[in-house]
Amino acid sequence: MDTDSIHSGYSHHSNRSRGSNKQSERSSRDRHKSHSRDSSSRSDKNVTISASSAQPQQPDQSSAPTDAQDDNWGETTTAVTGTSDHSLSQEDLAGFGKETEGPVEKLNCVRFLPLALTLILGLLVLITPLSFLVLPQLMWPERLQACGTACEGLFLSLAFKLLILLLAGWALFARPGRASLPRIAVFRALLGLLTLLLLLSYWLFFGVRILDSQDENYQGIVQFAVSLVDALLFIHYLAVVLLEIRHLQPCFSLSVVRSTDGETRHYNLGQLSIQRAALVILEHYYKDFSVHNPALLTAAKSRAAKHLAGLKVYNVDGAGSDAATAQSRAKIAAAARQRDTSHNELYYEEAEHDRRVRKRRARLVVAVEEAFTHVRRLQEEEKKKPPGDEMDPREAAQAIFPSMARALQKYLRTTRQQHCHSMDSIQAHLAFCITNNMTPKAFLESYLMAGPTLQYTRECWQTRQWTLVSEASVTSPLRHGSEFQLKSSDFSLVVTSKAIPHLKLSEEYVHPKSHKFVLQLQSETSV
Amino acid sequence: MSFIPGQPVTAVVQRIEIHKLRDGDNLILGFSIGGGIDQDSSQNPFSEDKTDKGIYVTRISKGGPAEVAGLKMGDKIMQVNGWDMTMVTHDQARKKLTRKNEDVVRLLVTRKSLENVVRQSMMQH
Numbered sequence: 001m002d003t004d005s006i007h008s009g010y011s012h013h014s015n016r017s018r019g020s021n022k023q024s025e026r027s028s029r030d031r032h033k034s035h036s037r038d039s040s041s042r043s044d045k046n047v048t049i050s051a052s053s054a055q056p057q058q059p060d061q062s063s064a065p066t067d068a069q070d071d072n073w074g075e076t077t078t079a080v081t082g083t084s085d086h087s088l089s090q091e092d093l094a095g096f097g098k099e100t101e102g103p104v105e106k107l108n109c110v111r112f113l114p115l116a117l118t119l120i121l122g123l124l125v126l127i128t129p130l131s132f133l134v135l136p137q138l139m140w141p142e143r144l145q146a147c148g149t150a151c152e153g154l155f156l157s158l159a160f161k162l163l164i165l166l167l168a169g170w171a172l173f174a175r176p177g178r179a180s181l182p183r184i185a186v187f188r189a190l191l192g193l194l195t196l197l198l199l200l201s202y203w204l205f206f207g208v209r210i211l212d213s214q215d216e217n218y219q220g221i222v223q224f225a226v227s228l229v230d231a232l233l234f235i236h237y238l239a240v241v242l243l244e245i246r247h248l249q250p251c252f253s254l255s256v257v258r259s260t261d262g263e264t265r266h267y268n269l270g271q272l273s274i275q276r277a278a279l280v281i282l283e284h285y286y287k288d289f290s291v292h293n294p295a296l297l298t299a300a301k302s303r304a305a306k307h308l309a310g311l312k313v314y315n316v317d318g319a320g321s322d323a324a325t326a327q328s329r330a331k332i333a334a335a336a337r338q339r340d341t342s343h344n345e346l347y348y349e350e351a352e353h354d355r356r357v358r359k360r361r362a363r364l365v366v367a368v369e370e371a372f373t374h375v376r377r378l379q380e381e382e383k384k385k386p387p388g389d390e391m392d393p394r395e396a397a398q399a400i401f402p403s404m405a406r407a408l409q410k411y412l413r414t415t416r417q418q419h420c421h422s423m424d425s426i427q428a429h430l431a432f433c434i435t436n437n438m439t440p441k442a443f444l445e446s447y448l449m450a451g452p453t454l455q456y457t458r459e460c461w462q463t464r465q466w467t468l469v470s471e472a473s474v475t476s477p478l479r480h481g482s483e484f485q486l487k488s489s490d491f492s493l494v495v496t497s498k499a500i501p502h503l504k505l506s507e508e509y510v511h512p513k514s515h516k517f518v519l520q521l522q523s524e525t526s527v
Numbered sequence: 528m529s530f531i532p533g534q535p536v537t538a539v540v541q542r543i544e545i546h547k548l549r550d551g552d553n554l555i556l557g558f559s560i561g562g563g564i565d566q567d568s569s570q571n572p573f574s575e576d577k578t579d580k581g582i583y584v585t586r587i588s589k590g591g592p593a594e595v596a597g598l599k600m601g602d603k604i605m606q607v608n609g610w611d612m613t614m615v616t617h618d619q620a621r622k623k624l625t626r627k628n629e630d631v632v633r634l635l636v637t638r639k640s641l642e643n644v645v646r647q648s649m650m651q652h
């Protein structure tokens with residue numbers, strides 16, 4: 001085992017220095033290599049990290065082989081052979097299939113409960129006025145008075161109002177729930193209860209006053225049904241105001257800080273409950289915050305570990321009651337007295353890293369620009385001639401990819417982004433850029449800058465399971481100074497809210513003719 | 528009155544002594560100055576050389592102490608009570624002229640006509 005790992009390590013180093021000699025045999029060997037051996041052989045210079053970054057939070061078996069391929073595709077794709085491409089894509093597909101099973105299992109029926117309740121309520125709302133109209137006709141048709149023109153006018157208005165109510169209800173309520181919140185949505189529950197109460201009271205009235213006494217005045221009955229639909233329309237108006245309009249006017253400014261790297265954003269929200277505010281913030285998080293990259297944090301952690309491990313405290317006088325505080329104070333004092341040169345190391349390490357990143361970036365930009373010059377869109381007149389080497393975008397991307405693959409992989413490794421981009425995603429992006437006539441700079445932009453989380457494929461998304469940690473009840477409304485936390489599996493977002501101050505605007509009238517000027521050529525002072 | 532940069536300035540000057548007039552709380556001299564190293568010298572109507580940033584007399588009030596003492600409009604002030612006026616800002620010049628504890632200012636002024644007179648008198652010899 002030992003000789004095997006050393007041997008593979010040597011070939012790894014030699015391959016990097018020399019070039020692309022034994023591509024196929026290295027690729028097959030690397031694919032079977034375990035991931036820990038990969039990281040140990042590669043971490044020659046820096047203290048970091050492939051081990052911690054590549055271990056995903058969910059115990060996903062599929063990501064290990066894909067990561068091994070990701071880290072090596074730069075060296076293996078200089079010569080594009082049919083076999084290596086196909087085999088890689090098959091394994092990627094297998095990994096993809098395994099991963100999508102996870103979220104599907106978490107889908108349970110509770111998500112659809114509110115929608116089901118809404119549908120039932122909607123059905124009741126539809127049936128009730130119609131049954132008010134139809135039941136008298138069925139139960140005592142001979143005694144009913146004939147329906148005059150006013151009555152028929154009422155039929156028409158009832159039909160249109162019902163149609164409007166149904167359309168409005170569909171627009172407002174029949175939407176798939178965008179999230180499952182920890183507690184019930186208070187306003188929705190209240191509105192549902194109100195509607196139910198209204199329907200119940202109308203049925204009661206109908207049953208007691210009309211069915212029991214078998215009223216003959218059909219016009220009165222139709223007016224009764226129309227009044228019910230009017231009341232329902234007003235409840236719908238109340239729903240629109242409470243659910244949609246009330247929280248549009250911004251009242252609070254929330255600052256969201258990510259706990260791992262301190263990235264901060266501010267959002268203006270209206271009067272929302274804490275759980276709804278958390279939902280809005282999460283939706284903004286996925287598009288505003290740059291993707292969470294745990295590989296960038298390991299340097300700080302290693303420095304912290306060195307600080308802690310530097311001093312050991314031995315208790316010579318026997319165990320005292322305040323041993324812990326005395327120990328920590330002694331450690332702090334000793335550390336302050338010690339001449340700590342870790343700041344020096346940090347400075348030079350960061351300068352070196354910046355230089356290395358800039359060098360690799362320059363090579364990458366040149367390689368990509370050169371690769372893009374090889375591909376050209378087929379002109380109209382060339383299409384009529386017998387086709388030479390026509391390719392669709394995917395094939396064109398695969399053809400020019402190997403010339404830039406090595407430079408791109410080296411750059412991603414230096415900036416520690418290699419786990420966010422798989423070879424397939426890069427080729428797909430390249431095909432997309434070629435199809436839309438983008439420049440090399442446009443293609444590179446998503447790799448040079450860390451984009452928002454939505455930009456990356458699902459493997460890079462941490463989790464969609466968030467925990468809301470709050471001292472106040474999550475259905476209570478936001479207030480000035482309320483704080484809560486949104487915990488994910490490896491970082492948390494700390495949110496504090498401040499009320500937007502009451503602004504006092506005053507006016508100052510400027511007469512349009514009051515703008516007069518004199519030229520000051522030379523100042524002249526009288527003495 | 529032209530000057531060569533780097534060389535000392537030479538000019539024919541006239542010594543003028545003005546006694547300040549007390550007007551309430553102020554001491555007035557009765558003329559206005561313009562120019563200075565912080566001003567735009569190309570606007571100066573009285574200077575021969577438009578790059579000259581010296582202090583010039585731009586206006587004399589009738590019957591005031593300056594007119595009485597013989598100051599003329601267009602004079603370039605070279606010195607005030609010993610203080611140089613050829614390389615000062617406008618505000619510095621104003622301050623040197625309006626010191627509250629001085630009743631008399633002794634100016635050294637120069638004008639084109641002075642040079643002409645001197646040249647004419649030299650040519651006569």
